[in-house]
Every structure is written in structure tokens, then in C-alpha cells.
Amino acid sequence: MITWIKDGELVDPRSATKKKLDIVIKKGKIESILPTGKFNPPNTGDVKIIDASGMIITPGLIDMHVHFREPGEEYKETIATGSYAAAAGGFTAVACMPNTHPINDSRSVTEFMVERARKANLIKVYPIAAISMGSRSEALTEFGDLKQAGAVAVSDDGRPVTSSELMRRAIEYAWFFNLPVISHCQDLGLSNKGVMHEGAISTKLGLEGIPAASEEIMVVREILLAKLTGYPVHIAHVSTEGSVEFIRQAKEKGISVTAETAPHYFSLDHTAVIGFDTNAKMYPPLREPKDVEAIKRGLSDGVIDVIATDHAPHSPIEKDIEFDKAAFGIIGLETALPLTLALVREGVMDLTTAIAKLSYNPASILSIKGGTLEEGKEADLTIIDPNSEYVLQKDSFHSKSYNSPFIGRKMRGKAMITMVGGRIVNDKLNIEN
């Protein structure tokens, strides 16, 4: 049994390839990549043909920042439903943040998540373990043990590491185990009771503000700690112009820092909160148009390495309430691809760069498999119809939750096939029928 993906345009950031190539898959691996028209299918045996004409074939997309809520809040999302949403959005691998209940600060939780992912049997799910026990910024977790159990990074995401000393030691200690340290940058004192970006809109709406400086102070701290230790730090969900500029300067000085942003930070600004829409409430908050432009510049010139969704499912219990009491966060797995493709059409970056930020770059930072299309490698890939147009509907999500500010928005671009290890886990082309 072989699978033949024919007539598509292959985009592989690692080899800087962007041309019409066919892919032949055998036993879950990429058997060969060859010019369109050159493949002679064997007369004997089954050949599954995927007609990808007019479509692009990319390495399976990788989201290094999701919240799958299991264990503890399974009514919002489970590892199985999250995997399903990921596959539908074109993702073949995700990394799950540790702010579950209980927090993923021990081998038993990490192993539980790995086991749940194995049972779901859809995509690759990598746990990220907590930096500190209970994410309380007091004591380090057992990085080595957690790594052996399956963790690919450490982060206290959802909370900052408030102790600079602890963060310094985390960065140093993590290096020994080759575990990237991912920082959620927030000065809790400055953000205080804030529920949206501090600016003209928070003033108008009478909502407590979160100043841009609340993020930037911590970005600068992490840069200084990376410089002090000489070891890398990854900055999660960059949202402000200042953060982009500080990271740019750090990179220019050769400090080992990488960064991600989320699609909502380049697609929406703080005016989305007008009307008290709780689906426009997230941390960090939606910022100002100048910040949106800076994020785009950062994506364009490589200051921001990764696009990650910060997929944060919440139910109506947390969202259909007063704005100040509502939970922070939105889902993102099923909107990341069309929103990123919109930037490509806008000319912010070329398609290969955009795909790199959704596959090769996060794979490199996390040191995980995937992110490239190469002969002999596992067949984790995504086939995208860049021209498919649709209006995003509340009931179209595969996630268990539908807390998205993009409902009702016209989208362009869709993952038609998601393939993990040669197996189709998202089949909008009805190949398996």
C-alpha cells in the first residue's frame, strides 16, 4: 500500500523548496519526493491517490503552545478533542502547557498526558512541564525526570516566574537536559486587576487596563537572564511593539532568545473589546494598531520565530458572564492557518517563511521530530487549499469549545488533509471513502 500525493506544490522551509513535486509515501514514511509526472505507480498493489492540484503540501504544522485542559477541566477540552481540533486545523503536533489541574509538575501527570495522547491516537501531543512546583515560583520541578517522562520544554505558562533567581536557575538547569524554557511575561503588580490593554479603549469602556510595560518588563528580564547565563530563553505570546524591539536588540547582540506570537495579535486590536465581547479577552490582551504593525514587522524580519495559537478553550460558564469576571483566552487551532495565510496575501511574509513559523521553527526550538519534508522521514504533512473560502461558524469547530472572536468572519485557506505517520487524520478530500 502506497500513497501518492500528486500535482501539488510542495513547500519545505528547511530546504527552501517551493515547487511542484509529488510525494510517495510507504509504510508511514516519505518514500520519495519527485517531479510531477515522473512517478510510475506500480501495477500491483493498492495505490491511494491524493489529487493535490491547486493545493500546497507543507510539513505537518506544529503548535508549540496549546492548553488541552486535561487533566482537570475536561468539560472545556480533552487531549482527544484537542487533538481532533488540531488535526482539523492542519496540525500534526502540539505542545501542551502545564496549567492543568493538577499542574503538570510531576512525572505522573506527564505520563498521564502521554498515555491520553496515545489513546486518542490522532496527532503527536508533547507535554510541557512546569518550571516550578505548582507554578508557584518557589521550587524547581524535576526537569530530568519530567524529560524522561516525555516533557519537551518547561514553562509556568499562565503565570510568570515571579522570582528572578528561580528563573535564572531554571534557565541554567534546563540547559543540562536540553529543555527549552518558555516564559509567560507578565509583571503581576503592573497588570494588577487589568482585564484588557490599557489605552483609549479601556478608558472609554471603564475596564481596568494592562499596560504594555507589564509584558515588556519581563521580556527585558528574560533577555538579561539569557545574557547572564548564556543559555536560551523562549518568549511566549509576544503582543507589544516594545517586546518586539527589545527582542530585536537582544538578537542583534547575539543573545540566545527566541519568540512566538499568536494569530490574534496580528489579526485584531483592542477595539475588538468594544461591546464587552469576552471572546476578545485574553492574556496578553489585544493591543493597539501600532503593536499589531510591530508584530507583523517582527514576523517579516525574523524577530518572531514562531506562530503558536495559545489555544485556550473555555466554556460558556467562564465566558458568558461579566467581562471582568470572564476567563482569559480563546481557541486558535482551527483559525491559525487561514489567519496566517492572510498575512502572506498581505505581503507581510512569503509562504515559505510563514510555514517555517508554523512547522520547522517550533520543531527546532523544541528539538522534536517533524517540521520538514524529506525522504526517509515520517510522513507528517498537511495539504492546504489556500483559496477555500468560508465564513467561520460557531458549530464548525472540532474543539469542545467555541470561544473565538473570529466567528462570523470570512476566512480563506483550509487544511484539507492532515497526515500523521502516513495516516490521514483530517480528510476533507474524502480520500478514505
Next chain:
Amino acid sequence: MSDINLILDTADSLIEISSRDIKKVPTLRGKSIVNFFYEPSTRTKASFEMAAKRLSADTLSLSATDSSMVKGETLIDTARNLQAMNPDIIILRHSSSGAAHLLARYVDAGVINAGDGIHEHPTQALLDLFTIKKKKGRIKGLRVVIIGDIAHSRVARSDMIGLRKMGAEVTVSGPPTMIPVDVESLGVKVMLDPIKAVKNKDVIMLLRIQLERQNKVLFPSLREYAIFFGLNTQLIKGAKKDVIIMHPGPINRGVEITGDLADGPFSVILDQVSNGVAIRMALLYLLIGGGKGDNLD
């Protein structure tokens, strides 16, 4: 602006009802109005209830402690249950900004925002505009200063918007910790020092310093606030000779205003309270009394 004028004119025509021997007209007979106050309130709650009763509506008052909120019911569920009893108007006071917006999405009854968090207090602004118009004969072109915690005041926010709409010049004043970011985007000027800010003003509006909200970060002490930002007989000398002093209440005597000024000839603080009843009667009449105000925002 035409909406605001309609409300002010209607209030003007209803105000005499409150001075009759029999303070009641049958306009809203058979209508039911729910006064739903999640936050403590004396003036606004009493004012709405008085307004509704003078128009012969049936009223029901609920507060947070006697509502199911203490049992953990959400605002939306409470709203749906009230809606099931088919009231004509729900008047909501709530500690969360945007609460009235949220409620209005889930009920068919008209919703009047009686103060939501630090967002808006539109009926207070209307009664302030009404008071200014009655005292000064006009609003357009008047110079108004608002002194106090602008950032955390729903009254200030609604007054700024209302006054600008009606053509007044508005200056806000107070310690920098109490001036919200980009407040100029609402069309107002900032003059931090009240000595300069009150110069040549027609109207001085004071805000209650919220003792309960103050967390020792916005300012160090009431004593120091009173010295540098409180209105006193010395400070008011810079204002126009016929200046009026307004305050939404409840006042902290000796903090944002000295007692003698609050009780003195410039003060219109109690007129505001009287006018509040007329404004709320006007709103209820326009919304459900067959008036032409179905789309008042």
C-alpha cells in the same frame, strides 16, 4: 444630542408633578419595573423607585443580598428568570463594567443602566446636564471641570461624554494616578493642578473619593488628598463668580469638599437629587409610556 434634549425637555415637563399635593399620575399604570441593585445605593435606587411610583408603575426592588446571586446564580440566569415574569423595565446597578450590556442581550425588557462598574452611569450624567441647564440656561459653551478619581469613576465617564455631546468644554483634574490613559480621546483637557483647573470655570463637578476602593496606591491618605485636591473656599476663588458646585453623592465632608462649601450658596448638590427623580420619570415615560423613545441608547 437630540435624544438628550428630548429627555431633558421631557424631564422639565414632568418636574412639577413632584411638587403637587398628590404626587402621582396614571401614565405607567399596569407596567412593572424591576430595580435590580447588585451594589449598595441610596440615591439612585430611591430615585428610580420614586420616579416609577409617581408614574403609577409597580416596582420591585432586589439587592444582591436578597437575590439568588448569593446562591451562586449567574447574572444571565437571574436575568432569564426575571424575564420569565415579564417586566417592562429592568434597572440594573452592578459592579462589573458592561453588566447592563450583557443583561440587555438576554432579556426582552428594556434595560436601564443605573451604574456599571467604572464604566458609565448615564442617568447621573443626564440629571447633571439637566441641573446645569436649569441653573445656567444652557450647556453649550460652558466651562466645566471635573476633579477627582476620573479613572475609576463611572459618573465622570458619563459626564465627560454627555457634556462634550452638548457642547461644553470639559477639563479633568486630579493627581496623575487618577487620570486615565488617553482620556483626551474623549474630547477633554487635562489640567492636573486643581488651582489652575478651576480658573474661570462655570461648573465644578466633584467626585466621591472611594474610601472602599482606595488601596493606598493611588494616593497616600485622605488628609493629603484634602490638602492638595479638595475643594475649599480658597480654591474656589479662581472660578467664575456664579460658579455652581456639583457632586453625585455621597459626599465625604472634609475630603473632596469642605462642609461649608457643600452646604453653601454655590452648591447645587441637593438640586441634583431632586432633578434626578424628574430625569428618571422622563426616561421611564419615554421608554414605556407611549413616548417616542424606543431607541434611546
